[in-house]
Every structure is written in C-alpha cells, then in structure tokens.
Amino acid sequence: MLRLILLSTAALAVLAVAILLGVAIGETRLSPTVVYQVLANQLAGAQYPVDPIDQGIVWNYRLARALVAASCGAGLAISGVILQSLLRNALAEPYLLGISAGASTGAVLVSVAGLGAGAISMTTGAFFGAVCAFALVALLAHAAGSGGLRNSAQIVLAGIAGSQLFNALTSLIITKSGSAEQARGIMFWLLGNLSGVRWGDTLLTAGVAVAGIAVCAWHARALDAFTFGSESAAALGVPVRRVQLVLLLVAALITAVMVSIVGAIGFVGLVIPHAARFMVGVRHRRLIPASALMGAVFLIAADVISRTLIPGQVLPIGVITALVGAPVFAGILLKGRGGRA
Amino acid sequence: MPIRRLAFSTLCAAMLAGAAFSASATEYPLQLHNCGHTLKFDKAPASVVTIGQAGTEMLYALGLGDKVAGTSLWFNAVQPRFKAVNDKVPRLADNDPSFESVIGKRPALVVSQFEWMVGKEGVVGTREQFHDLRIATYAMPSDCEGKNNLSGADGTRTAAYDVNALYKSVQQLAQIFDVEARGKALVDELRQRQAQAVAELKSSKLQNVSAALWFSSADLAIDPYMAGQKGVAGYMLQTLGLRNIVTSAEEWPTVGWETIAKANPSILIIARMDRRRFPADDYQKKLGFLKKDPVTQHMDAVKNNRIVIVDADALQGSIRMVDGMEQIAQAALRLQGAAR
Numbered sequence: 001m002l003r004l005i006l007l008s009t010a011a012l013a014v015l016a017v018a019i020l021l022g023v024a025i026g027e028t029r030l031s032p033t034v035v036y037q038v039l040a041n042q043l044a045g046a047q048y049p050v051d052p053i054d055q056g057i058v059w060n061y062r063l064a065r066a067l068v069a070a071s072c073g074a075g076l077a078i079s080g081v082i083l084q085s086l087l088r089n090a091l092a093e094p095y096l097l098g099i100s101a102g103a104s105t106g107a108v109l110v111s112v113a114g115l116g117a118g119a120i121s122m123t124t125g126a127f128f129g130a131v132c133a134f135a136l137v138a139l140l141a142h143a144a145g146s147g148g149l150r151n152s153a154q155i156v157l158a159g160i161a162g163s164q165l166f167n168a169l170t171s172l173i174i175t176k177s178g179s180a181e182q183a184r185g186i187m188f189w190l191l192g193n194l195s196g197v198r199w200g201d202t203l204l205t206a207g208v209a210v211a212g213i214a215v216c217a218w219h220a221r222a223l224d225a226f227t228f229g230s231e232s233a234a235a236l237g238v239p240v241r242r243v244q245l246v247l248l249l250v251a252a253l254i255t256a257v258m259v260s261i262v263g264a265i266g267f268v269g270l271v272i273p274h275a276a277r278f279m280v281g282v283r284h285r286r287l288i289p290a291s292a293l294m295g296a297v298f299l300i301a302a303d304v305i306s307r308t309l310i311p312g313q314v315l316p317i318g319v320i321t322a323l324v325g326a327p328v329f330a331g332i333l334l335k336g337r338g339g340r341a
Numbered sequence: 342m343p344i345r346r347l348a349f350s351t352l353c354a355a356m357l358a359g360a361a362f363s364a365s366a367t368e369y370p371l372q373l374h375n376c377g378h379t380l381k382f383d384k385a386p387a388s389v390v391t392i393g394q395a396g397t398e399m400l401y402a403l404g405l406g407d408k409v410a411g412t413s414l415w416f417n418a419v420q421p422r423f424k425a426v427n428d429k430v431p432r433l434a435d436n437d438p439s440f441e442s443v444i445g446k447r448p449a450l451v452v453s454q455f456e457w458m459v460g461k462e463g464v465v466g467t468r469e470q471f472h473d474l475r476i477a478t479y480a481m482p483s484d485c486e487g488k489n490n491l492s493g494a495d496g497t498r499t500a501a502y503d504v505n506a507l508y509k510s511v512q513q514l515a516q517i518f519d520v521e522a523r524g525k526a527l528v529d530e531l532r533q534r535q536a537q538a539v540a541e542l543k544s545s546k547l548q549n550v551s552a553a554l555w556f557s558s559a560d561l562a563i564d565p566y567m568a569g570q571k572g573v574a575g576y577m578l579q580t581l582g583l584r585n586i587v588t589s590a591e592e593w594p595t596v597g598w599e600t601i602a603k604a605n606p607s608i609l610i611i612a613r614m615d616r617r618r619f620p621a622d623d624y625q626k627k628l629g630f631l632k633k634d635p636v637t638q639h640m641d642a643v644k645n646n647r648i649v650i651v652d653a654d655a656l657q658g659s660i661r662m663v664d665g666m667e668q669i670a671q672a673a674l675r676l677q678g679a680a681r
Contacts, residue, residue, distance in 0.1 A: 026599060027597045027599045027600050028599055028600055028603045051639075052639040053602045053603065053605070053636055053639045053640065056602070056634075056635040056636035056638075056639060057599050057602065057603075057636055059635075060634075060635040060636060061598070061599055061636060111559065111560075111619055119620075121560060121561065121620060122559070122560050123560070176436075185558075185559035185566075185619070186559070188559060188595065189559050189560070189563070193563060193564070195562070195563045195564040195597060195598075196560050196561070196562035196563035196564075197562075198562060198635075307597075312588060312589060312596070312600065313589065313594065313595075314564055314595065314597055
C-alpha cells in the first residue's frame with residue numbers, strides 16, 4: 001500500500017515536471033522568472049506585475065496546451081493498450097479502427113468541400129467523421145464474424161477496409177476542390193497540431209482521458225485474462241462479449257475525441273504500450289497507469305520539440321512522434337525477432 | 342513593273358513611318374524568351390486558353406476577351422468590369438483543367454499563371470507536351486523568376502517578389518497579341534496608381550511602422566497564414582514603407598500567435614474574402630477572435646483598433662495588386678487621421 005502511494009506520488013511528480021517544462025519552453029523565449037510569476041499570479045493570487053501578453057501566453061496558450069498534450073498522450077496510449085490486449089496483436093493501435101481516416105474525411109469535408117459553410121469547425125467535422133468510420137468498421141467486423149468477435153483478424157481487416165475507404169474519400173475531396181493552400185492546411189492539421197487548443201479543449205480532453213483511464217483500470221483483470229485468447233478469458237469467468245464491447249467503445253471514443261481536437265498523431269498508441277511493457281511488465285494493473293504516464297510525458301516532449309526545433313516555425317507533432325516512434329518501433333521488431341517465434 | 346515597285350516602296354515607307362511614330366506594331370516573326378523556353382510567333386495567336394485568373398484578367402484588361410477560348414483556375418469572382426466579357430467565355434474548370442479539355446479548344450497559345458499547372462511537374466501538363474502539339478505556352482514570369490517551384494508547398498521564392506515581373510507579363514502578352522499600345526497604357530496606369538499610393542503614405546507620419554498581414558487560418562485559433570517577407574503581400578507591405586514583423590522567407594508561412602503577439606505590430610492587416618471554407622475566412626470572425634483571445638486582445642494593434650481590412654483578391658501578383666495597395670494606404674491614412 002505504501003509502495004502504491006509512493007509510486008503514485010512519484011508518477012504525478014514526473015507529470016508535473018513535464019508540464020512545467022512544457023509551459024516554460026516554447027516558440028518565444030520567456031524567462032523562468034516570468035513563468036513563475038504568472039503561475040503564482042494565477043494559482044496563488046499573487047500580484048506580480050506581468051505583461052498581459054506574457055500572462056496570456058503562459059497561462060492560456062502554453063499551460064492549456066501542455067495539459068491537452070498530456071491528456072492526448074495518455075488517452076492514445078491506453079487506447080493502444082486496449083487494442084493490443086483485446087486483439088492480441090503487437091501491431092495494433094487506435095487508428096486501426098479507421099478512426100483517424102474518418103476524422104480526416106470529416107475535417108476535409110468541412111474545410112475543403114465547404115460543408116457547413118464555415119459554421120462548423122474542423123473539430124466537429126472530424127469527430128463525426130471518426131464516429132461514422134468507426135460505426136462502419138464495427139458493423140463490417142460484426143457482419144464478417146456473423147454476430148461475434150471470434151477472431152481479431154476480423155476487426156483488423158474491417159479496419160483496413162474502412163481506413164482505405166475513408167482515405168480515398170479524403171483524397172478525392174482534396175484533389176477535386178482543394179487549392180494548394182487548403183491542401184497544406186489540411187496536411188498540417190492531419191499530422192497533428194496543438195496550436196489552436198485553449199482551456200475549453202483542456203477540460204474535454206482531460207475529462208475523457210481520466211474517464212478512460214478509470215474504465216481501463218476497472219477492467220485490468222479482464223484485460224489480463226484476454227492475454228491467452230477470448231476462450232480462455234471466458235473460461236476464467238470474464239464476460240467476454242460485454243468487456244470487448246465496452247473497451248472497444250472506450251478506445252474508439254477516446255481516440256475520436258483526441259483526433260478531432262489535435263489531429264492524427266501517430267505512433268503514440270503503437271509504441272508507448274510496448275515501451276511501458278518493457279519497463280513495468282505485462283500485468284495491466286501496472287501497464288495502464290505506466291502507459292498513460294509515458295504517453296503524457298512523450299507527447300509534451302514532442303510538442304515542445306516541434307515548436308523549438310526550427311526557430312520561427314512550428315512543425316506538426318505527428319512528424320516528431322514518427323521520427324522518434326519509427327526507430328523505436330524498428331527496435332521492438334528486431335528485439336522480438338530473437339524471442340518467441 | 343515600275344509602278345508596282347513604286348507602290349511597294351511607298352507602302353514600305355508609309356509602314357516604316359507609321360512604325361516610327363507609333364512604335365507599337367509588333368514585328369513578326371516574334372521571338373520571346375519566357376521562363377527557360379524560346380517562343381516563336383509568326384502572327385498574333387488567333388485564340389488562347391488561360392490557366393489562372395491573373396492571366397485571364399490581364400488579357401481582358403488588354404481588350405483581348407474575344408480571343409479567349411476558355412478559362413480555368415479561378416480563385417474568386419471575376420472583376421465586375423470584366424463580367425460582360427467573361428460571361429461569353431466558356432469556363433473549362435474552376436480548378437485545374439484536364440490536358441484534353443485545354444487542347445480540345447484548339448488554342449494557339451496557353452497562358453499559365455503557375456509553374457505547377459504547366460511546367461516541369463505541371464498538373465495539367467509539361468510545356469513540351471503542348472509544344473509537341475504546336476501549341477505555344479506562356480508562363481507568367483512572376484511565378485518562375487526568382488522562384489524555385491520544385492521545393493516547398495507553394496514553391497519557394499529565392500528572390501523577393503518583383504513587381505516588374507507583372508509589368509513584363511503585360512508587356513509581353515501585349516507584344517504577342519500585337520496590342521502594344523494598350524499594354525503600355527495598362528503598365529503606365531498600374532505604375533502611376535502604385536506610386537500615388539506610396540506617396541500618400543509617405544506624406545503621412547506612418548513611416549517604419551511595424552505591420553503583419555493575416556490571410557486566414559485552417560481553424561480559428563490555430564496558427565494563422567501570415568504574409569512572409571518575399572511574397573507578393575510582403576512586397577506590398579515593404580513598398581508602402583511598412584515593416585513586416587514576420588521574418589520567414591516563405592510566401593504564406595504559418596506563424597504562431599505567440600510569436601506575433603510578442604512582436605506586437607502597430608498595424609494588423611486582415612484579409613476579407615467571399616470564400617467560406619475556413620471559419621477564419623470571414624473577417625468578422627477574425628476580428629472577433631482578435632478581441633476575445635486572451636493573448637491577442639492585449640496586442641497594441643487590437644487594443645487601439647489599428648486594424649486594416651483588405652480584399653484577399655488584391656493580395657495576388659496580378660493587376661489587382663495595386664487595388665490592394667490603394668486599400669491598405671487609404672485605410673492606414675484613415676487610422677492615422679482618427680488617431681489625431
């Protein structure tokens with residue numbers, strides 16, 4: 001029990017440090033004194049005289065962004081854990097369900113095809129696109145398995161079909177009616193972008209992430225049981241169909257919300273669960289919180305790097321996560337080669 | 342025989358005299374160097390297809406509307422003064438036309454505004470493809486001179502935009518179509534209006550004032566597209582004597598609001614457009630965002646309402662550019678007048 005408290009405190013401390021770094025480092029240089037003063041003003045009611053622009057930057061831009069990055073990283077990571085455990089596939093990740101493809105179609109319908117004539121934001125369009133795509137994939141998998149989820153291959157293949165369909169729709173819309181400027185704006189958004197997030201988004205993403213982690217943690221034992229397949233899980237007394245349904249829905253919802261707010265940030269859901277497994281083992285009681293923490297810290301770091309790597313220009317986060325994630329992923333593959341067949 | 346020779350030499354003399362006085366009849370066969378290709382014309386082209394609104398409106402301004410067999414690549418509605426002419430011309434595509442639709446019109450010449458339309462990696466086709474079919478292609482110099490279109494999403498300007506490229510387009514097209522007098526008149530008009538806008542602003546106290554130009558954003562709160570140093574909009578700011586706070590050399594870079602707020606320009610210029618793709622296209626939404634966002638509302642330009650609104654159409658390297666400069670100059674003068 002004591003160990004649990006110590007570990008939790010340490011984890012929260014690491015998260016707090018990561019968030020602080022995310023607040024202190026950014027596109028423009030702000031001295032640590034200013035950052036401290038702004039935080040003191042807002043959190044402790046101090047009265048330091050700070051330039052209102054600096055105050056706005058630290059509190060409304062950077063802090064909100066760091067919190068959203070943490071929530072998204074955590075959310076995507078545990079979605080990855082869910083999918084890898086349920087589908088028993090080391091390559092599974094949240095976007096397998098066609099969600100990012102659907103989100104991109106929704107976003108493109110709003111911004112390129114002009115659906116909603118400027119009244120709907122890309123976020124809303126992306127969310128509906130993501131939900132539609134997931135619904136389609138789920139229906140397809142359900143129909144392919146004639147009423148059940150016997151085989152994880154069903155979902156994977158249905159997801160591939162759905163993703164391909166929606167990616168093709170996205171391409172169709174862009175090439176038919178997009179200008180170079182629009183295509184660039186879409187690409188930037190699709191690769192992941194935290195520039196537009198404010199406190200409203202923070203509440204949403206943090207809420208979804210925390211709720212998601214709670215649901216996952218509740219089902220930790222069931223997820224452990226799935227390691228040996230759904231039949232073994234049923235034999236161990238786990239209500240297989242219900243757990244699969246709930247967890248897949250949770251993973252889909254988390255991913256849809258995150259993707260529609262910040263775009264499709266890849267590799268977090270794929271690589272972080274593996275890294276976490278490497279550090280804390282495969283028991284989900286530890287794996288879930290560890291993945292959430294590592295995902296949060298990873299995405300904060302990626303956001304900071306994306307803003308500071310090239311001075312004066314902000315890179316899409318997806319580029320950074322891919323640059324880090326791809327070599328790590330290759331490492332995982334190579335390491336697994338020597339192990340079991 | 343002698344009478345014929347006499348008549349012939351009289352005719353020649355008359356023509357020479359005429360040419361000497363007007364200096365505006367094109368001598369065919371005409372040879373032009375254009376963006377790495379040599380164009381040869383035996384006579385004025387009978388028909389032309391345009392790819393790109395700038396070329397279309399330039400031809401209309403030169404009074405050549407009846408020679409235009411088809412248009413394509415439109416960014417916004419045609420200028421009202423050309424509407425009657427334009428209504429009679431078939432529109433091949435709102436965006437990029439297909440190669441076959443262009444050659445189906447059997448034009449003698451194709452005028453292309455962008456190299457990424459007709460060029461080495463042209464979406465419609467390469468220049469050689471057209472030349473093989475004996476269709477001449479004219480690429481507007483503003484997109485190929487001082488610009489490398491094989492790198493960067495919109496191409497990267499290696500040299501700052503030069504308005505002389507625009508005048509060159511007008512003059513060369515006028516020469517090709519044997520309407521040099523009209524071409525000269527158009528260039529003179531553009532030059533004079535630009536000089537007037539610059540002079541008006543110079544006479545005011547608004548010198549070396551910092552400015553930033555916000556075109557639009559992919560989503561309302563996301564990093565905006567701002568005018569960079571070397572593009573057309575950057576050129577307009579520089580010529581008017583305003584200091585662009587955006588340092589990027591790209592034409593329309595995305596710059597974070599944090600960076601813009603810290604640089605705190607004295608004047609903010611925002612684009613007004615009819616398009617409603619992004620929420621930020623609506624200039625009212627842009628104003629709303631500036632006033633409500635917790636960081637931008639503290640910017641000097643927003644607090645003191647030093648915001649200039651300019652038409653987006655006028656921010657392109659076309660004959661409309663001088664409209665934009667006039668709008669910016671007049672609005673800036675009004676601001677200064679209000680401040681006194």
